[in-house]
Amino acid sequence: NLCNYMNFAFQSGGLVMWPLLISSIISMACIFERCLYWRSINWHNRYTTQKILRIYSEDVNNLKPFLVKNPNCPLSFVLLNSIEYEKGTSENFHLALSSSIQAVIPKLTRFNDLFSTIITVSPLLGLLGTILGLIKSFSLLDLGQSNVNSQGVTSGISEALVTTAAGLIIAIITLLFANFFKSLYKNQLNIIEEYAVKIELIRSQNMIKK
Numbered sequence: 131n132l133c134n135y136m137n138f139a140f141q142s143g144g145l146v147m148w149p150l151l152i153s154s155i156i157s158m159a160c161i162f163e164r165c166l167y168w169r170s171i172n173w174h175n176r177y178t179t180q181k182i183l184r185i186y187s188e189d190v191n192n193l194k195p196f197l198v199k200n201p202n203c204p205l206s207f208v209l210l211n212s213i214e215y216e217k218g219t220s221e222n223f224h225l226a227l228s229s230s231i232q233a234v235i236p237k238l239t240r241f242n243d244l245f246s247t248i249i250t251v252s253p254l255l256g257l258l259g260t261i262l263g264l265i266k267s268f269s270l271l272d273l274g275q276s277n278v279n280s281q282g283v284t285s286g287i288s289e290a291l292v293t294t295a296a297g298l299i300i301a302i303i304t305l306l307f308a309n310f311f312k313s314l315y316k317n318q319l320n321i322i323e324e325y326a327v328k329i330e331l332i333r334s335q336n337m338i339k340k
Contacts, residue, residue, distance in 0.1 A: 146259035146293045150252065150300060157248050157304045160241040164307070167240075168314050174203035175318075179325055182206065187332050190216060204318060205325050207234050216333065223333065227326045234322065238315045245308035249301045256297020263293065 178200050185193050194213055197206040211233060212226035 146255055146262065147296065150255050150259075150293065150296045153248050153252050153255070154296075154300045156244070157300060160244060161304070161307045164241060164311050168311065170202055171204065171314075171318060174200065174205075175321060178203045179205050179321070182209065183325065183328060183332070186329060187336075190336075204234050204238065204322050207237070208322060208326065209329070220330070220334065220337075224330060227330070231319075231322055231326065235319070238318055239312075242308065242312065242315075245304055245311075248304050249308065252297045252300040252304070254297070256294040259293020259297070260291075263291070 181196065182193070182203075182205055185196055193209070197203075197210045197213070200206045201210070208227060208230040211230040212223065215223045215226035
């Protein structure tokens, strides 16, 4: 039973289990939010980005209303922040696109620093629990005496092992998801830059036609 196991872990792990629990809750909440976010981004990559290119190539005046309707699409965000420079020089439009791409990066890398902190802190908390558990065990050992509190010694060793395991589990799970989200970010940045170049090419062709 999971509840019984969790109860045993907290009874065995001691006080260090509480900050580990808080770390795990924060990590899981952020992972859940990022999963929903990247699911939405994947949908926009399939359906929205192609529509943006088609609308831009057909009539740029119809583009802004469509972008406003899809603000969660990274390419929409980039173009909304740079579309006002579309009728300016090519250099100004390119700079506007580049600046907008930089502005969208914090949205794509949200919680990355928090994940790194949890990955670093969780094993350290586990190590702290290990040390406290061992200190508790050694304090109950009285060399040369026969009346050793075996239950207390066992409890201290259990505390040392449980906190270490909990810290490592939290760090490993968070690390796997953090690296997965980083790979999605890098891929998404490449997609944004690719479509930004396509937008500039379409603009150049339209300028030549005029």
